[in-house]
Amino acid sequence: MSNQIATAFPLKTFRTDFLNWSKETSGKNILSCSPKTSAELLDVINWAVDNKFKVRPVGIQHNWSRLTIDNNADNSDVVLVDMTKHLNAATIVKHGDYGYVTAQTGIQMEALVTLLEKKKLGFYSMPAPGDLTLGGVLAIGGHGTGIASVNEERPAGGSWGTVSNNIVELKAIVWDDKLKQYVLKTFERTNPEISAFMVHVGRAFIYEVKLQVPRNKRLRCQSFVNVPAVELFGQEGEGIRTYTSYLDKCGRAEIIWFPFTTTPWLKIWTESPAYNRISKPVHSPFNYPFSDNIPVQVSDLVRKIHNGFPELTPSLGNLMFNLVNIGLGATISSDLWGWSKDVLMYIKPDTLRVTANGYVIITRRENIQKILSEFKAKYESMVDIYKKSNAYPMNGPIEIRVTGLDNPADTDIAGAVPPALSAARPVDAHPEWDVAIWLDNLTMPGTPDSLKFFRELEEWVFNHYSGDYATVRVEWSKGWGYSEKDAWDNETVIDTLIPDSLTQGITDGYDWRFAKATLDKYDPHYLYSSPLTMRLFKATL
Numbered sequence: 001m002s003n004q005i006a007t008a009f010p011l012k013t014f015r016t017d018f019l020n021w022s023k024e025t026s027g028k029n030i031l032s033c034s035p036k037t038s039a040e041l042l043d044v045i046n047w048a049v050d051n052k053f054k055v056r057p058v059g060i061q062h063n064w065s066r067l068t069i070d071n072n073a074d075n076s077d078v079v080l081v082d083m084t085k086h087l088n089a090a091t092i093v094k095h096g097d098y099g100y101v102t103a104q105t106g107i108q109m110e111a112l113v114t115l116l117e118k119k120k121l122g123f124y125s126m127p128a129p130g131d132l133t134l135g136g137v138l139a140i141g142g143h144g145t146g147i148a149s150v151n152e153e154r155p156a157g158g159s160w161g162t163v164s165n166n167i168v169e170l171k172a173i174v175w176d177d178k179l180k181q182y183v184l185k186t187f188e189r190t191n192p193e194i195s196a197f198m199v200h201v202g203r204a205f206i207y208e209v210k211l212q213v214p215r216n217k218r219l220r221c222q223s224f225v226n227v228p229a230v231e232l233f234g235q236e237g238e239g240i241r242t243y244t245s246y247l248d249k250c251g252r253a254e255i256i257w258f259p260f261t262t263t264p265w266l267k268i269w270t271e272s273p274a275y276n277r278i279s280k281p282v283h284s285p286f287n288y289p290f291s292d293n294i295p296v297q298v299s300d301l302v303r304k305i306h307n308g309f310p311e312l313t314p315s316l317g318n319l320m321f322n323l324v325n326i327g328l329g330a331t332i333s334s335d336l337w338g339w340s341k342d343v344l345m346y347i348k349p350d351t352l353r354v355t356a357n358g359y360v361i362i363t364r365r366e367n368i369q370k371i372l373s374e375f376k377a378k379y380e381s382m383v384d385i386y387k388k389s390n391a392y393p394m395n396g397p398i399e400i401r402v403t404g405l406d407n408p409a410d411t412d413i414a415g416a417v418p419p420a421l422s423a424a425r426p427v428d429a430h431p432e433w434d435v436a437i438w439l440d441n442l443t444m445p446g447t448p449d450s451l452k453f454f455r456e457l458e459e460w461v462f463n464h465y466s467g468d469y470a471t472v473r474v475e476w477s478k479g480w481g482y483s484e485k486d487a488w489d490n491e492t493v494i495d496t497l498i499p500d501s502l503t504q505g506i507t508d509g510y511d512w513r514f515a516k517a518t519l520d521k522y523d524p525h526y527l528y529s530s531p532l533t534m535r536l537f538k539a540t541l
Helices: 002-008 038-050 109-118 134-140 192-196 243-250 296-305 310-330 340-344 365-387 450-464 491-501 512-522 531-536
Strands: 014-019 026-033 054-058 078-082 090-095 098-104 167-176 181-188 206-213 218-224 252-257 265-271 335-339 355-363 398-404 435-443 471-474
Touching (some): 038 078, 038 167, 090 109, 098 109, 109 134, 167 512, 218 340, 243 252, 243 265, 243 365, 355 365, 355 450, 365 398, 365 435, 365 450, 435 450, 471 491, 491 512, 491 531
Antiparallel strands (some): 014 026, 167 181, 167 206, 218 265, 252 265, 252 398, 355 435, 355 471, 398 435
């Protein structure tokens, strides 16, 4: 069969293995190609529909959820399209104090923001890894951390939401029913149908996007390891160093809280145009080498924990915290100053490979501290219950970030529409809800009882943050939909809670149903789909 494919296929092919970030999803010897032009890409896609193949764009495979392939599945009818080798060009046009970048989706984020920096442009809320493709970031609504500090105004070309909210227009490869083939089609931000493509969860193939980008900024990034969790997560009035106090001060704050420790790693980013003579100036990203390279002490402890000594988990948490604490001092990196990319990007591919689940809580800014306090109390009570039976399912940190919502008004385009499937899209029935709290819980893949723990926590999160208080959505790139057998396996979450979270309270028409209908219209063959997205979007093929 492989010889027949090689003969009939419009491009040179090769076979490749697929392995996601946490190494929990893999596939062997999958038919692959690297088109050089949009014409070649169209040839591949139309060959695939004629030969009953699925088409999956691939970048760096830095993802947890199974949006590309299923684990150890039969991928004999899948062709992987590598976008990184050739479809990675970008052009930039300045427009006063901001600008626009038109980029092919195979470009990596580090390369993109490096080009932008040369034009004095830059995002100051974006994902921390540099080894992500732009297409991958947009597919799942990639984000950083950042809301307006007190009295801060949104800069021209800026957005407080996900990277997807910066889209001005995009080019997608879609089915043309008259021509009976897939074609390249441009969607502008005022076209209602673009709402389904800006965050498409792997149900579309985006070739190129045009993004608005604000003027670049110098940011000061300070790390603190002396603010107790009881104070940082405390209710309003219980301490002066609450998480929201830092948000009010600088708008950009992130918590990394290692298990069984009392003090998280807190990072804050403050706009700082002039050098303050205190911070360490940096001129490149990835300034925390102690978190990128796994020390032998950590790997040894992980090995022992997974070989019958779960009670060593508290020691692992304290070791990871101490490595950060010592590392910040040894590398003089607790106070950095530089352009946005140099202080916002800090995760390298050689950091510890953990699995993660993720939820997004949409609520009022005034509720942030209360929500975090409640989450901390629930998390710690669950950990204590498991600990009593010598079970330690959580051996990685909790990570917390806060962004604004994907408000289409941030584009300054009259008639712009929101990204319908974004976890940060606004809820029309609750205009007072103005922030997205991103909660990620990390642990080593295969840790005993972790799936059970995730399932119980997920059920509580959805039930507790509801009504007029808040609503919950899943973070597409992470783990969700837990049964005690696997992630992405819970019928209630997949069939009901996820569609409801992007339908209820949405009155502008750009909801789950509209997005599904639009994606079905432009890909009626479900060419762009994995087993997970087939189930998520209830394909009937």
